[in-house]
Amino acid sequence: MKDLLTGLDIVDDADVLESLAHDDAEWAPYGKPVAAVRPKTTDDVRRVVAACAERGIPLVARGAGTGLSGGANAVDGAMIIDLSKMNKIVEIDAENMTATVQPGVVNDDLKKAVAAHGLWYPPDPASAPWSTIGGNVATNAGGLCCLKYGVTRDYVLGLEAVVGGPAGAYGTVVRLGHRTTKGVSGYDLAALFTGSEGTFGVITEITLRLRPARREAPRTVVGAFDSVVAAGSAVAALTRAGLLPAALELLDRTCLRAVEEWKHLGLSADAAALLLAQLDSPGAAGDEEAAAVAAVFREAGAMWAEQSTDEIEAEALFAARRLAYPALERLSPVLTEDVCVPRSRVPDMLAAIEEIATRHGATIATIAHAGDGNLHPLILAPAGDEQARLAAQAAFEDMLTAAIAMGGTVTGEHGVGLLKRDGMKQELSPSVLAMQVAIKQTLDPLNLFNPGKVVG
Amino acid sequence: MKDLLTGLDIVDDADVLESLAHDDAEWAPYGKPVAAVRPKTTDDVRRVVAACAERGIPLVARGAGTGLSGGANAVDGAMIIDLSKMNKIVEIDAENMTATVQPGVVNDDLKKAVAAHGLWYPPDPASAPWSTIGGNVATNAGGLCCLKYGVTRDYVLGLEAVVGGPAGAYGTVVRLGHRTTKGVSGYDLAALFTGSEGTFGVITEITLRLRPARREAPRTVVGAFDSVVAAGSAVAALTRAGLLPAALELLDRTCLRAVEEWKHLGLSADAAALLLAQLDSPGAAGDEEAAAVAAVFREAGAMWAEQSTDEIEAEALFAARRLAYPALERLSPVLTEDVCVPRSRVPDMLAAIEEIATRHGATIATIAHAGDGNLHPLILAPAGDEQARLAAQAAFEDMLTAAIAMGGTVTGEHGVGLLKRDGMKQELSPSVLAMQVAIKQTLDPLNLFNPGKVVG
Structure with a gap:
């Protein structure tokens, strides 16, 4: 070898x-x-x-x-x-608003590099300071600003990958997709590879669509609620009001406290849950939208809701959102859920999570890309506590079932990997599963690329 | 039977x-x-x-x-x-900003229906008054506002289709994709079916993402140029300036005259080409962007450029854009090209079209989704004129080759169908073509769904 x-x-x-x-x-x-x-x-x-x-x-x-x-x-x-180590930004083509990168480029590094050209790469998983574009593409990563700006797939124009199977011997290099903003010559294999979790081949280069940089900082509106379900109802009310924030995040008290204890950002945690909305329409329209969001929060029963006039405070709140997962992980092993339900069902799903936690005696903290209906209940189970681990796993499975029953999916953005293989089998029909397996067998007949994942 | x-x-x-x-x-x-x-x-x-x-x-x-x-x-x-006849709007779910429709619903009918709920379905192929959502999904149709709002695929959340092959006997009904805004449970078969031109099965229902309706009419900026290549240079300058219109269309003199002769909209056709930009940022930001676009047009050498203050005139100009194809078709059989090149190459591609027309003695009028780099040269050949037909076909092929050489694609939005099969073979590598064929054979082993199209 x-x-x-x-x-x-x-x-x-x-x-x-x-x-x-x-x-x-x-x-x-x-x-x-x-x-x-x-x-x-x-x-x-x-x-x-x-x-x-x-x-x-x-x-x-x-x-x-x-x-x-x-x-x-x-x-x-x-x-x-x-x-x-394949972490080179191969090209930033400002004239065409594209970037071509190797897969190991870190998401935030790409953001910084394109910002220097007045451009913006929107996909922003909470892991953006560490996670790589290759991993983001392999999982079709989401993030905070998907609500208005879409997920990773919406930014992938073209890919280079090392494949096998019908393309030729294993080790064949192919280019999928386009460099242009539109293109329909043949089946959309770049979209198919996006989110395929490395099971079709190894992605070695990615051409991404960029957007012009936002011309001003977005407004942040914070709403405090006396229960997570009340916060969920405000999310549904916001959609009904036709408002489309760039981000709409939920953080519960447990998450806030864990971040504060770790980072001392000066966050108070009186409320059971906070909603953080980011509005980025330019100029006065952004201010109007921010005011409208605050009003909807108040009508939906917020303890208080206001536009943050302090940019440092606003940044601290979004930092708290991004740090919630590592902050909890400091305290205990964390099993992370990733269900996604229709937005109107967010309050129902939040109520279901509380019921499931009570029933299994599990400790669950919740962060959510609430505007997407994408919830991340974080189930804590102290190391070595076997009973807590079993309760966590039972709660995990019950949440999948609850999400499916609400017309949702078992994974909004983290991928199937190993943890959601059973959930996926619950969610998809046997016919659709058979189509998935057939495509995997076609593109990787030797089952060498990341075997056992997704359909394994 | x-x-x-x-x-x-x-x-x-x-x-x-x-x-x-x-x-x-x-x-x-x-x-x-x-x-x-x-x-x-x-x-x-x-x-x-x-x-x-x-x-x-x-x-x-x-x-x-x-x-x-x-x-x-x-x-x-x-x-x-x-x-x-499958033209029912099954559901408009305003709370979740989705619509579920049968495939025979006409694009404009859906737009009107969702507008009554304060919602917007952006994809707008020029055929929107007649073409159906099923056809739009089958071809992954583009349109005018893709530049800022994406193509049909970006709005398809889930599909129902009648399939065969690995899913079961031919006649098996499957649901692909999700109803939620995010979802990564398994390979993205809804994206794979979008743009597959009916070669994997028959789409029988579609769940679409919607957006909140725009709160005000977009601004229109018109620029007149003394050559199509000059207009193309202005397109490239606009991208360089970081401006992102909702639409950026090019119309040459031949198209304008053909529409005017037919519809008498009161359009003058002094310029060799017009650029029409639509700016829809709300409030003062929209006005600022409109002024910036007009300035870029002037700096790029426009004969004149101004924001249209007359909504009827602005509407007439966009109507002219949409009617250009049927207006020319009244005069003569028209072979429609659909190449897409990187935006920076739009002036080069427009120059190549002129050179190709001259070389073959072909009559070519051009409309373009210029901001997308997606050009529709319309090659006219009077009925019964065999020489003109041969010149048209030679020009058609040469334009494909030119687009590929510029890093472009042979079809931006119309699909491969029959006319672009050879072009696709030029564009894609043998390995990628083999992957395309293998996927078709996997999903339709009896080759019954629209045989001979795309990979046939």
Whole structure:
């Protein structure tokens, strides 16, 4: 094996390998890889794929490992392709508002680089300071501003990937999609690969659509509610009022306190839940929308609701939102849920979460991309407390069932990975599952690309 | 056959069948169907698909027949599924900003229906007064406002389709995608079906994302240029300036004159080309953007450029844009091109079109979704003039080659159908073509759904 990979950066140190063998999903199983490799170019990836395919060695590609579904977890005997060294921004084409990047570029690094050209890459998963564009594309990552600006897939114009199967021998390099803003020549394979969690091939380059930078800072409106369900009702009221914030986030008291204890941002946590809305229509329209949002919050029963006039405070609140997950993770292992329901059902789903927590005696904190109907109940179970772990897992499964019953999905943005395979089987019909499996078998007949994930 | 389709609306009148056997693509071949059927429900479609599959009869689904690539053209012996009677708006869910429709609903009818709820369905192909949502989804139709608001795919949340292959017997009904705004449970089959031109199954219901209605009429800025290439340079300058209009359309003198002769809208045609920009940022920001666009037009060498203060005039100009194709079609058979290039290459592509027209002695009028880089050169060839027809076809092929050389695609929004099959083979690598074919074979192993289209 090693002779075929001469000159490549191979990792076989047991401790490092162990750290590369899994992502950030709690209690998702992972196996023992044979080695990891850190390619720097597409050609490096091509060599690795060809060499491993020849020996039947499965391939698991990974970025920063911030995934929360076990999508990047190794199977026994796998070669890990750590793409973190493929972190070059290949081109920022300001004239065409596109960027072409290697998969290991960190989301926030891309944002900063394009901002220097007056441009904006909107997709902003909470993991943006660490997670990579490759991982974002593999999971079709969402984030805070999806409500108005869409998800990662909406920004992927074209991809380069190393594939096998019908395209040719394993190790064939293909370009999918377009560099243009429109394009319908053939089936939309770039969209199909987006969100496929590395099960069709290894993505080695991505061309992304950008937008002009926003000309002014968005307004932030904060509403405080005496229950999470009341906050959920305000979310539904906002949609009914035809208001479309750039972001609409929910944070419950447990999350706020965990962040405050860690970071001392000066947040008070009197309310049971906060809603944070960001309005970015330019000029006076933005102010009008902010006022309208505050009014809807108040009508929906907010304890108080106001536009934040203090930019530092507004930034601290969104920082708290982004830090909620690591803040809780400091305290205890956290099992993260990712259900998405129609917006009108957000209060129902929040009530269901409370009921499920009570029934199983589980501790659940909730953050949510509330405007998308995408909820992240975070189930805490102290390390070593077997009863808490079992309660957490039972609550996790019950929340999936509840979301499906409300017309929702088991995963809004984190992906199927390992943790949602059973949930997906509940959600999709056997016919649709059979179509999924057939497409996987067609594009990866040797089942070498991230085996066992999504349809495994 | 007929006994299996008892109670369905079967068409076997030769003249009607002839009219249903093709779309609006000039010179695209079409065969002689055995019959056409006009289902009213998903179950009707299910029966037709099952009965035809049993007899090996190919199926060609169609909406209004406004397609321009031959994608809805019959093959010999096909059963045509005319979906125009499946034109019910099943649900407008204002609380969740979604609409669920049968495929035969006309685009403009949906727009009107959702407007009554304060909502907006943005995709607006020029055919919107006639074309159906089913056809729009089948081709992943674009339109005027894609620049800022995306294409049809960006609005398709979920689909119902009658399929065969891995899903089960031909005639199996599946639901793909989600009703929620986010969802990543499994491969994105709704996105894969969007733009697949009916080659994977028959779409029988579509759930679409909507947006809040715009609160005020957009501003229109008109710029007049003394050459189409100069107008193209202004398009590139606009992108460089970071301006993102809701629409940015180009109309050349031939198109303007053809519309004026037909509709008498009071348009003057002194300029070689007009650019029409629509700005819809609310309030003062919209006015500022309109002024900025006019300034960019002037700096780029416009003869004149100004914001239209007359709403009727502005509406007439956009009507002229939408009517350009039928206006030219009144005069002569028209072969419609649909190349898309990176925006910075729009002036180069416009120059290439002029050169190609001169070289082949072809008459070419041009309309363009210029801001998308999506150009529609319309090649005129008087009926019966064989030399003009040959020149038109040679020009058509040369434009494809030129677009590919500029990093563009052979079809931005009309689809591959029959007319772009060779162009697609030029554009995509053999490996990518093989992936396309493999997916078609997987999802339609009997090759019954719209055979010969896209990858045929």
